[in-house]
Amino acid sequence: MTEPFDEIIVYAIPMRSRFRGIDVRHGMLLRRGDRWSEWSPFPEYGDREAATWLCAALLTDDPVIVRERVPVNVTIPVVSPSRAAELVSAAGCTTAKVKVAGAGSSQADDLARLDAVRNALGASGRIRIDANGAWTPIRAAEAITSMARIGLEYVEQPCASVDELAELREMLAHKGVGVPVAADESVRRAADPHLVVARNAADLLVIKNQPLGGWRRCLELADFGLPMVVSSALETSIGLYDSLRLAAALPVLDHACGINTARLFTDDVVTSSLIARDGHLEIGPRPVVDHQRAATLKADRTTTRWWRDRLERCLDLARQFNSAEQEES
Structure with missing residues (x-):
């Protein structure tokens, strides 16, 4: 079953460096008429969470933009200091998002990577770190305190839970460490994203188009009153375009967005x-898949079958989610 899509491509694109624990990124490119979208929830996610991602691909319109270009950061994986400096220099961005607390990376390794990024960016550049929820509040407070000397714009999802983020913010305030805390997974994977605000657990929100179910749901979070940063879900340029449109539609955008991630892949489908x-990324026409390039990036038969079966299961769930929202509105 492919309805409502006219064409489906399952891709497998190698990463330049291991990122988020993967070496090859898999996902689906979905076409309806001349409109391409992407569906690429990570394989370990269950059907209900994956169906939320699919809601974004089922949208048939785009948000109204209020800016033609969007400032972006360069994303630095868990790599050596020399490689980190190379990535910063090649990107031409004035903001860098640096992954820390990765598998096999010690605090000393993280600090060395951050020092290299600071040297490459210069004193005026902005640095944000992302721990992907790896730390306890005590460990996070210790690590952030030691890293604050580098000059941090904010720390993204240092702890896993909302309660832990709230505890950490209190600990940092007590220590006099003025590094803002941004919530990512605590927003996009939460049953109730409002809890982050209710618990005073974050200074900023990191929002992602696919994981939150599309641009409409993302823009609703602007009512929370916290600054927002749009970030990618490790997508091809097809998916990145929707994130770019979302960033261009935010009523206020004071921070560079994390959607300059196409370079993390060895190739692309456009x-x-x-x-x-x-x-900066500039708003242009909606991209279309280059079939010649995509043909070289197609997943094997077993992987393709797995994704098509997953799509069949998640389509029903996604439609149920959309119907429930329409009844509530």
């Missing part, structure tokens, strides 16, 4: 990848 110039 002719011209969404790559930042002068630290």
Whole structure:
């Protein structure tokens, strides 16, 4: 079953460096008429969470934009200090998001990577770190205190739970460490995203188009009153475009967005990848899949079958979610 899609491609694209524990990124490219979208929930996610991602691909319209270009950061995986400096220099961005607390990376390794990024960016550049919920509040407070000397714009999802984030913010305030805390997974994977605000657990929200179910749901979070940063879910340029449109539609955008991630892949499924110039991405026409390039990036038969079966299961769930929302509105 492929309805409502006219064409489906399952891709497998190698990563330049191991990222989020993976070496190859898999996902689906979905076409309806001349409109391409992407569905790429990570394989370990259950059907209900994956169906939320699919709600974004089922949208048939785009948000109204209020800006033509969006500032973006360069994303630095858990790599050596020299490689981190190379990535910063090649990107031409004035903001860097640095992954920390990765498997096999000690605090000393993280600090060395951050020092290299600071040297490459210069004193005026902004640095944010992302721990992907790896730390306890006590461990996070210790690590952030030691890293604060580098000059941190904010720390993204240092702890896993909302309660832990709230506890950490209290600990940092007690220590006099003025590093803001941003919530990512605590927003996009929560049954109730409002809990982050209710518990005073974050200074900023990191929002992602696919995981939150599309641009409409993302824009609703603007009512929370916290600054928002749009970030990618490790997508091809097809998916990145929807994140770019979302960032261009936010009523206020005071921080560079984490959607300059096409370079993390060895290849792309479009002719011209969404790559930042002068630290910005510009809004252009909606991209289409280059079938010649996509043909070289197709997943094997077993992987393709797995994704198609998953799509069949999740379509029903996604439609149920959308119907429930329409009844509530």
